[in-house]
Amino acid sequence: MTTPELGLPMAVPAPGLPATVRIHEVGARDGLQNEKATVPTEVKAEFIRRLAEAGLSTVEATSFVHPKWVPQLADAEQLFPLVRDLSDLSGTALPVLVPNERGLDRALALGATRIAVFASATESFAKANLNRTVDEALAMFEPVVDRAKAQRAHVRGYLSMCFGDPWEGPVPVTQVVRVCRALVDMGCDELSLGDTIGVATPGHVQALLAALGEAGVPAAALGVHFHDTYGQALANTLAALQHGVTTVDASAGGLGGCPYAKSATGNLATEDLVWMLRGLGIDTGVDLDRLIATSVWMADRLGRPSPSRTVRALSHKE
Numbered sequence: 001m002t003t004p005e006l007g008l009p010m011a012v013p014a015p016g017l018p019a020t021v022r023i024h025e026v027g028a029r030d031g032l033q034n035e036k037a038t039v040p041t042e043v044k045a046e047f048i049r050r051l052a053e054a055g056l057s058t059v060e061a062t063s064f065v066h067p068k069w070v071p072q073l074a075d076a077e078q079l080f081p082l083v084r085d086l087s088d089l090s091g092t093a094l095p096v097l098v099p100n101e102r103g104l105d106r107a108l109a110l111g112a113t114r115i116a117v118f119a120s121a122t123e124s125f126a127k128a129n130l131n132r133t134v135d136e137a138l139a140m141f142e143p144v145v146d147r148a149k150a151q152r153a154h155v156r157g158y159l160s161m162c163f164g165d166p167w168e169g170p171v172p173v174t175q176v177v178r179v180c181r182a183l184v185d186m187g188c189d190e191l192s193l194g195d196t197i198g199v200a201t202p203g204h205v206q207a208l209l210a211a212l213g214e215a216g217v218p219a220a221a222l223g224v225h226f227h228d229t230y231g232q233a234l235a236n237t238l239a240a241l242q243h244g245v246t247t248v249d250a251s252a253g254g255l256g257g258c259p260y261a262k263s264a265t266g267n268l269a270t271e272d273l274v275w276m277l278r279g280l281g282i283d284t285g286v287d288l289d290r291l292i293a294t295s296v297w298m299a300d301r302l303g304r305p306s307p308s309r310t311v312r313a314l315s316h317k318e
């Protein structure tokens, strides 16, 4: 048990949890893709730079998708070169989303070394998000993963709608396991289990992780990606950590949503995650004060306050 610093929780470890957690920061991509206002490219670059300076080792930068589908990220070609030096300066990993070979060409041409493909567990979302069936989308990713691996790029495979889908309702675990297995067999280095609309609860999370373990997909190869629509994201994260997961996706200030899923709201706020992990004595390498200052700065640029409870509590303490 460690004495608390002012404004920080007392560190009281709990049994069965990892010593460190890697946070995969998605605010600049998942967060900003859903903003109505277009954020200037220079502001995005400064946001990413500040996130890296706050100690986040993985900062998802942007998406090389069709600009008509996600106009908020249409400046990927301009943005990526503005932040690329961070991987040399601070070792920050800067993954980018690519849906197809055209996206991969664009990302590789700019020197991206970490890419993410993004599949769906449900047909409805595959159609809405990628204009493909689930299997057509997997077929679209195959050459992307092959070519990325041939270039020694790290490949993440996102899987959306792992728990529930706004068109189809609850999603059977077996359906999720099938697509996860396909992504692993394709060669993805890690998977991220997306609760796109925030309907997961802790028992469901553990049931899915157990089923994946039985199907030969260990927790070590998994990240969790919880949107916080119903306030369950932290509880779900704890359930995942208890099951051996050590990679957690979160978004600075709780920015986020998905333009192609009704009822998707922001991701788990990185600050709320860091607060809980500090309280559990789990190391993340993140400087919470710097991170909060970054989210307050970004909220000013967006013209609305951060929904993160921790940002609100600590930015009004004086």
Ligand code: HMG
Pocket: 030, 033, 063, 064, 065, 066, 067, 069, 070, 097, 099, 100, 102, 103, 104, 106, 118, 129, 130, 131, 158, 159, 160, 161, 194, 195, 196, 225, 227, 257, 258, 259, 260
């Ligand atoms: P499509 O309309 O079927 O595209 O869209 P297509 O393959 O028929 O190609 C049509 C035209 O688009 C062609 O141009 C292509 O070259 C061009 P034309 O020959 O007609 O002149 N094109 C591109 N241009 C630039 N970059 C590209 C690209 N691809 C094709 N990459 C497509 C299919 C996949 C392109 C489209 O559906 C798309 O871009 N979707 C992206 C949607 C998206 O980004 N959603 C948000 C990310 S997922 C998410 O947020 C969930 C997550 O957070 C996890 C969770 O919470 O669950 C990850």
Ligand code: MG
Pocket: 030, 194, 196, 225, 227, 257, 258, 267
């Ligand atoms: Mg998401």
